[in-house]
Amino acid sequence: MALKDDLGRLGEDLAADELERAGLRIVERNWRCDAGEIDIVATEGRTLVICEVKTRSSTRFGEPIEALTxxxxxxIYRLASIYRRTHRVGTTRVRYDVVAIIAPYGHTPDIKHIRGAFG
Incomplete structure (x- = not known):
C-alpha cells in the first residue's frame, strides 16, 4: 500500500507542476469533504478547473484514463457542486480536466493533461 500511496503523491506533484507550467493557478490540492476528495482545484482565467489525477507505474493494466469510470x-460532479457551494463560487465556468501519468520506476514519467476530459 505504501508504494501505491507514494505513486499517488508523486503523480499529484507532477500534475500540479504540469498545470502550473500550462498557466493554471493551483487553488487547492486534496480538497476533502464527507462525499470524497478533489485531487486538484485550479483556475485558468475565470474558469474553475476541477482536476482528477490518475497515475500508474505502467500500462500493464490499461491506461490511467481508463480508471475514470x-x-x-x-x-467528481457531486464534489465540484459541493466545492462551489462551500466556497460560494457562483456562475463561474467549470471545466473538468484529467492529468494522466505513467511513471515507471527509474524512468521519466509520461504526463498528459487532458483539458475538458468530461463534462
Whole structure:
C-alpha cells in the first residue's frame, strides 16, 4: 500500500507542476469533504478547473484514463457542486480536466493533461 500511496503523491506533484507550467493557478490540492476528495482545484482565467489525477507505474493494466469510470465521474460532479457551494463560487465556468501519468520506476514519467476530459 505504501508504494501505491507514494505513486499517488508523486503523480499529484507532477500534475500540479504540469498545470502550473500550462498557466493554471493551483487553488487547492486534496480538497476533502464527507462525499470524497478533489485531487486538484485550479483556475485558468475565470474558469474553475476541477482536476482528477490518475497515475500508474505502467500500462500493464490499461491506461490511467481508463480508471475514470462513469461512477467516478458522477462523484467528481457531486464534489465540484459541493466545492462551489462551500466556497460560494457562483456562475463561474467549470471545466473538468484529467492529468494522466505513467511513471515507471527509474524512468521519466509520461504526463498528459487532458483539458475538458468530461463534462
Amino acid at each position: 462513469p461512477a467516478k465521474i458522477e462523484r
